[in-house]
Ligand code: SF4
């Protein structure tokens with residue numbers, strides 16, 4: 001079989017940012033020792049939170065299923081080590097600053113005994129694509145690039161249309177973050193074998209592994225692994241280091257020259273994008289029986305003594321993760337989960353590392369931003385927007401709370417990359433405004449959906465009551481007719497019964 005070919009496209013806008021990755025890539029990945037306790041949020045993914053399947057006091061083994069979702073989209077949660085469940089309660093988490101979310105707390109026993117995962121280790125090539133998707137679902141695997149969308153459901157959605165290419169995303173374009181780079185350097189074969197499994201689950205025979213041109217060590221490692229595997233369906237491609245070329249739609253455009261339609265998905269143009277870390281996780285689950293219980297995370301910034309990448313179990317407190325990186329420097333002032341462009345700051349390091357934690361960035365101070373001034377219509381924001389939006393117009397409509405115009409001008413397609421903020425000479429916090437406007441639109445849409453569901457429930461109740469009344473009236477009429485034929489005492493009986501059975505409409509349950 002010959003290797004697939006791709007027409008390279010061009011990314012609109014974007015920025016060349018300082019990479020700031022050399023400090024964290026100078027050492028091999030370090031494994032974080034098992035802590036005494038792990039705190040596992042039930043919502044570590046997009047979709048419905050998982051529901052606990054264990055009780056307080058119960059003993060669990062490494063890899064055991066401890067929480068399962070029961071909605072349409074979600075992912076199960078597995079125990080990262082053996083121990084005892086000591087609490088199921090709200091705990092501070094990193095996704096919502098200052099908020100608490102339901103978590104399962106495991107007191108680790110230090111033995112790290114694993115559950116038998118016999119059904120997980122199988123010859124996936126003997127499975128139909130749908131069965132393999134179901135098997136991936138059981139592994140709790142989500143997108144590890146930061147989006148944490150459940151992987152199996154992404155595959156299930158994608159196969160509803162014609163597909164051509166799987167794209168493994170190793171483009172880690174945000175400054176400071178280097179976990180995918182280190183993964184490709186040290187676990188290149190895992191990534192490629194995961195790619196093979198994903199191709200089977202998608203029923204396609206073309207996989208493009210993409211990484212940036214400033215990752216020569218990762219490239220060498222990946223090429224060596226591909227030569228060993230000898231899979232001609234796979235191609236490794238380098239792209240220029242421009243932020244945000246790692247965004248799904250931008251990557252599809254860059255490597256296939258196909259434009260994902262507004263509000264659409266890469267599968268609309270025949271592509272499925274999966275992060276390289278996700279692919280490696282799929283390999284570990286399907287080929288080795290280990291569900292998603294740990295990840296590689298970058299710990300870096302001038303507030304960290306010895307920046308590095310760590311392999312940590314989910315639920316480990318960030319303070320324990322930072323200790324492995326030599327602790328804080330005296331200058332440490334701000335902790336951000338994620339990178340400087342898209343990350344979120346947290347006010348405590350007591351929060352647990354979760355599936356989404358690709359980077360723990362500790363800085364001495366946030367870059368100073370000048371005072372906000374009025375828009376001067378310079379157009380710089382539009383020139384760098386990778387989605388070709390008009391941020392200055394969006395800003396105007398966001399200030400006016402004009403939902404219709406925000407829709408018309410494509411706010412829904414904003415990937416919140418922060419490029420417009422960075423170049424704005426008036427220091428307008430455009431991305432924050434867009435994020436807030438999107439949240440308001442989502443709230444409004446949810447409210448509308450709730451009102452619509454209530455209306456439908458009200459109408460169907462009224463319809464049911466109406467039908468019951470008609471049935472009762474017709475039954476009564478039949479009984480009256482029968483009684484008329486039977487005599488006066490029978491009529492009195494029926495009327496008494498009817499009075500008892502017939503309730504006013506508003507008393508109906
Ligand atoms: S934050 Fe949104 S509007 Fe601004 S550059 Fe990025 S995609 Fe464009």
Ligand code: SF4
Nearest residue numbers: 375376378379381424
């Ligand atoms: S970059 Fe700033 S000042 Fe220039 S048009 Fe955009 S919002 Fe206005």
